[in-house]
Amino acid sequence: MTRKWLIDNQGLFFMAPAMILFVVFVLYPILYIFNASMYDWDGINQAIYVGVQNYIEMFTDDRSFALSIRNSIYWTFLTIFPQMFLGFILAYILTSGVPLQNAFRVIFFMPAIISPVVLGIIWQRIYAPFGGLLADLAWETGARFLMQPYLSDPKIAIFSTIFVNVWQWTGFSMLMYVAGLQGLPGEVLSAAQVDGAGALQRIRYIVVPMLRHVHLTLILLGVIGTLQTFALVYMLTKGGPNHATEMLPTYIFLKAFPLQSMGYASAVAVVLLVIALGASIFQVSVLGSRFTIGN
Amino acid sequence: MKRNRGKALAFIFVSVLALVWMVPIIMMLVVSFMPPDQRAPRFGGLLISGVSLQNYVTVFEDAEIVTHFVNSVAVTVPSVVLVVVISSLAAFALARLKFFARDIWFYLLIMTLMLPIPTLVVPIFQINKALGLNDSYLGLILPYTALGVPFAIVILRSFFAGFLREIEEAAILDGCTPFGIYWRIMMPVSWPAVAVVIIWQFMTSWNEFILALVTMNSVEVKPLTLVPLVYSGQFMMRPGPMFAILTLITLPVILVYYLMQRFMVSGLTAGAVRG
Amino acid sequence: MYRRITLAVLLLLILALTAPVLAQDEVVVRFRSWSPVIATTEAMIEAFNAENPDITIEPDITNYPEYLVDLQTMAAGGSLPDLIGLEPGALTQQYRDHLMPLQDCAVATWGEDWEDQFFPVGIEQARLGNPEGDDNIYGLPVLVQTINMWYTVPIFEEAGVEPPTTYDELKELADMFNAQGIAPVMIGAGDGWIRRDVYMQLIHNIAPGLIYEAEDGMASFADEPFVEAMTWWKRLFDDGIFQMGALGMTHYPAAVEQIQGGRAAMFPMGAWWQQQAANPNPPPLDQNLAGYAPFKFPDVTGMGAPEDLLGGIDVMLGVTRDSANPDAACKVITDWISGAGAQALINTYNDLPAYIGLRPASFGSENQEAVWDLFTEEWLASVQYARQLKSPDVKQALEDALAGVAAGEMTPAEGMQLVQDANM
Numbered sequence A: 001m002t003r004k005w006l007i008d009n010q011g012l013f014f015m016a017p018a019m020i021l022f023v024v025f026v027l028y029p030i031l032y033i034f035n036a037s038m039y040d041w042d043g044i045n046q047a048i049y050v051g052v053q054n055y056i057e058m059f060t061d062d063r064s065f066a067l068s069i070r071n072s073i074y075w076t077f078l079t080i081f082p083q084m085f086l087g088f089i090l091a092y093i094l095t096s097g098v099p100l101q102n103a104f105r106v107i108f109f110m111p112a113i114i115s116p117v118v119l120g121i122i123w124q125r126i127y128a129p130f131g132g133l134l135a136d137l138a139w140e141t142g143a144r145f146l147m148q149p150y151l152s153d154p155k156i157a158i159f160s161t162i163f164v165n166v167w168q169w170t171g172f173s174m175l176m177y178v179a180g181l182q183g184l185p186g187e188v189l190s191a192a193q194v195d196g197a198g199a200l201q202r203i204r205y206i207v208v209p210m211l212r213h214v215h216l217t218l219i220l221l222g223v224i225g226t227l228q229t230f231a232l233v234y235m236l237t238k239g240g241p242n243h244a245t246e247m248l249p250t251y252i253f254l255k256a257f258p259l260q261s262m263g264y265a266s267a268v269a270v271v272l273l274v275i276a277l278g279a280s281i282f283q284v285s286v287l288g289s290r291f292t293i294g295n
Numbered sequence B: 001m002k003r004n005r006g007k008a009l010a011f012i013f014v015s016v017l018a019l020v021w022m023v024p025i026i027m028m029l030v031v032s033f034m035p036p037d038q039r040a041p042r043f044g045g046l047l048i049s050g051v052s053l054q055n056y057v058t059v060f061e062d063a064e065i066v067t068h069f070v071n072s073v074a075v076t077v078p079s080v081v082l083v084v085v086i087s088s089l090a091a092f093a094l095a096r097l098k099f100f101a102r103d104i105w106f107y108l109l110i111m112t113l114m115l116p117i118p119t120l121v122v123p124i125f126q127i128n129k130a131l132g133l134n135d136s137y138l139g140l141i142l143p144y145t146a147l148g149v150p151f152a153i154v155i156l157r158s159f160f161a162g163f164l165r166e167i168e169e170a171a172i173l174d175g176c177t178p179f180g181i182y183w184r185i186m187m188p189v190s191w192p193a194v195a196v197v198i199i200w201q202f203m204t205s206w207n208e209f210i211l212a213l214v215t216m217n218s219v220e221v222k223p224l225t226l227v228p229l230v231y232s233g234q235f236m237m238r239p240g241p242m243f244a245i246l247t248l249i250t251l252p253v254i255l256v257y258y259l260m261q262r263f264m265v266s267g268l269t270a271g272a273v274r275g
Numbered sequence C: 001m002y003r004r005i006t007l008a009v010l011l012l013l014i015l016a017l018t019a020p021v022l023a024q025d026e027v028v029v030r031f032r033s034w035s036p037v038i039a040t041t042e043a044m045i046e047a048f049n050a051e052n053p054d055i056t057i058e059p060d061i062t063n064y065p066e067y068l069v070d071l072q073t074m075a076a077g078g079s080l081p082d083l084i085g086l087e088p089g090a091l092t093q094q095y096r097d098h099l100m101p102l103q104d105c106a107v108a109t110w111g112e113d114w115e116d117q118f119f120p121v122g123i124e125q126a127r128l129g130n131p132e133g134d135d136n137i138y139g140l141p142v143l144v145q146t147i148n149m150w151y152t153v154p155i156f157e158e159a160g161v162e163p164p165t166t167y168d169e170l171k172e173l174a175d176m177f178n179a180q181g182i183a184p185v186m187i188g189a190g191d192g193w194i195r196r197d198v199y200m201q202l203i204h205n206i207a208p209g210l211i212y213e214a215e216d217g218m219a220s221f222a223d224e225p226f227v228e229a230m231t232w233w234k235r236l237f238d239d240g241i242f243q244m245g246a247l248g249m250t251h252y253p254a255a256v257e258q259i260q261g262g263r264a265a266m267f268p269m270g271a272w273w274q275q276q277a278a279n280p281n282p283p284p285l286d287q288n289l290a291g292y293a294p295f296k297f298p299d300v301t302g303m304g305a306p307e308d309l310l311g312g313i314d315v316m317l318g319v320t321r322d323s324a325n326p327d328a329a330c331k332v333i334t335d336w337i338s339g340a341g342a343q344a345l346i347n348t349y350n351d352l353p354a355y356i357g358l359r360p361a362s363f364g365s366e367n368q369e370a371v372w373d374l375f376t377e378e379w380l381a382s383v384q385y386a387r388q389l390k391s392p393d394v395k396q397a398l399e400d401a402l403a404g405v406a407a408g409e410m411t412p413a414e415g416m417q418l419v420q421d422a423n424m
Helices: A003-008 A011-036 A053-060 A063-093 A101-113 A116-127 A133-141 A157-183 A186-192 A199-210 A212-228 A231-236 A248-256 A262-290 B002-032 B054-062 B065-096 B102-114 B117-131 B138-161 B165-173 B178-189 B191-207 B210-215 B224-230 B239-272 C002-018 C038-051 C064-076 C090-094 C103-110 C120-126 C153-159 C167-179 C192-206 C210-215 C224-238 C251-260 C271-278 C284-289 C326-338 C340-346 C366-382 C392-406 C412-422
Strands: C027-033 C055-061 C083-086 C140-152 C183-185 C264-270 C292-295 C309-319 C383-386
Touching (some): A011 B065, A011 B102, A011 B117, A011 B138, A053 A262, A063 A157, A063 A199, A063 A248, A101 B191, A101 B239, A116 A133, A116 A157, A157 A212, A157 B239, A212 B102, A231 A248, A262 B117, B054 B239, B065 B102, B065 B191, B065 B224, B065 B239, B117 B138, B138 B191, B138 B210, B165 B178, B191 B224, B210 B224, B210 C064, B224 C064, B239 C251, C027 C326, C038 C055, C038 C326, C055 C326, C103 C326, C140 C153, C140 C326, C140 C366, C153 C167, C153 C264, C167 C183, C167 C264, C192 C210, C192 C264, C192 C309, C210 C224, C224 C412, C251 C264, C264 C271, C271 C284, C271 C292, C271 C366, C309 C366, C392 C412
Parallel strands (some): C183 C264
Antiparallel strands (some): C083 C309, C140 C292
């Protein structure tokens, strides 16, 4: 390595800290889980090599795993799009000069910054079938339809959980759209915000397409969020009842720690990793490297 | 006229929705002020029979809230700072410099953009164990930083890429080194993008749960996110103190957000989601 | 501006690096558990230190599920504390290789006949799940318990009814309380352990003791009695014996809060419920245990309820092999079982003492004292069946199956087949 090579490649020095962290805490762990997924291992005692046995079991005889895949699909579609839709409407209203619009923005965004651990505990009180907010409302007002086994019916529980997520993150979508709308040329926005017969058309055909980057960013962040979901489910349902709200991260945790199957948990982690990488590659190939941000 | 009516309707719509939106947060506050001997208040806690500060007294007497707060700060602040420094350096290099295998590195980094922390919880636990970092702040700071860097790089890189070549060339003619360009020219005007990175990383590190759960074993080093679990045994049968804890761990984040919120919108507008 | 930030970064990094506490010279015993709660643990430490000022105890008490996670990560990291809280059976067996046999410590403290000084169920269950030929005691029992039902006295008095002894009586009460918006039997069936506790009482009602034979492979979990018990379990939901949405509630804290608020007529719990009387700021029902009375699980099947109760060890303590001060740890354990620390513990009515002869210093009411005597003098002697199972896999499968059957996702027979499949 000559001095000249080093000068020509001084970018490497700028990259070095990121590269080191990447290798130690990302690349090595990835190789690690691939390796660990081939073993029957409790994390403490000697590991036994089992080849692809963990994968075979996962895909042929593991209802909880199948449920967590199903739930991830539900979660992706039922959080991202409602959040975007409602977020856009709110952003649109809250950039049109209604009174107190800044205060409203703070209110809607607030859940996004609160720890899901806290929210899980609060929402348990709202959903509690006995003595909970909705159950008491139903009992006192006679609106019996509010009295539902929100978290106890395996058919409903996942949707109740998703609802909390939508409540939490809609404000974030709103804020991204507020930023996007404010970044539009002034005349586009004011033209769109004149009421009348053409207003919806103007929004539909002019404003929405111009916010393409915001839509894509939100989809990207939504997918990341879905694949990361742990704390909310852990606090709200612990993945139950009977694994009906299991997500891949909660299942990895359940297997790795309470059930002490680190090898099997690693195999599930590999599947999650492949999904995540697939999503990343999809994003990059469709949008290029510019996907989140403008210019 | 018509326009005003539309505005009034919109105002009513957001007001009602905002009220509903706030219910869980109001509930958290109300229950935290419940008299300590009350149980099962009506409407899950929206209606209490009296107001008392006793729960907060109990929490400050019986729980090390301040210690946990310091732990959260000691993990979050370094990880935010490290992410800003490391990712801005890397983003600058990726945007403005040529070097060996540049594109390969870039694609490697953005491939891991979506890497969920739970995937790596087992190996990171083992790495921390090997490095002796379990139960220490660094055991969280380093992984949070490593996993936050790719997203920050993507944001900052495109911001840096937007600079005019001419300014950079003029600086080089004046004898400025690449580091000088990064430090004196680019960084000072990049605050909108940096603000977005700061807020995002702050939120992720402050609220991260699963890695903290397996890394921090001793009560005295646990960050705030784990506090409801730490004390749920102790305050299990006392919803008042429990909700006082929830309120106390939520207030700092709301305060930080309130102080940063104008940067957030302007930062997003100026840099991040420019169309 | 940026220079100042750089400085701050450096400072913080140095802080973070030097944060680990420096090693100390004195005799330190690190203690981790989920029980007793921290306030009680501190009282026990204080009582212990009054006589042993040279030993420092460092307690860390966390919630049970997170305690398990911490324990596992510490075991994997080779940093287990000296003293750990254990449940008999599955949990103790998981950590057996990390635990020190304690019979020598017991003999040194209480003499050769030490086992006779404990309630028999405590000694029996301390060895639960040990492999053939391994008679070691890996944990010494501190507290024991019964599993039983409780009712809320004012609610029963107002309705003018008595605790049910048969299923028909139970059903009649349930219909009445449901109409009043009161939970007939309040259960937080979202927690696996309480599902298991109720099922264990059902199966002992139908075929006393059979479940332990199935554990050892002498019977199948898919056999008729198990399926029948599972069918009864499902009926408790379908007939409205349990409150609506029971499966989505935790027993602690959600169900307990409703019980304390006077919204439950009956509830499954255990002897440890007496500790309600010692909590700070007790709600009216909790004061001196005025509002609650225990009763035995009704004979739902009509086959004659076995008089032998379900129960066993609440918490036992083990010393880890990594411990640097096993002698000090032995001192702490034995004090907490029969010495000053034990008295401090029992004074909070936390649960029943495993060591015979301990009694709280005072009672707040006659009802409370009567309940205590009923447990220690009558019921504890007839605890016959272990609440715990030996294998973590069977335990998990049973808890899953109970949830699945209650939710209507599988039939009782399918559920029990899953448990049998896990028993390999």
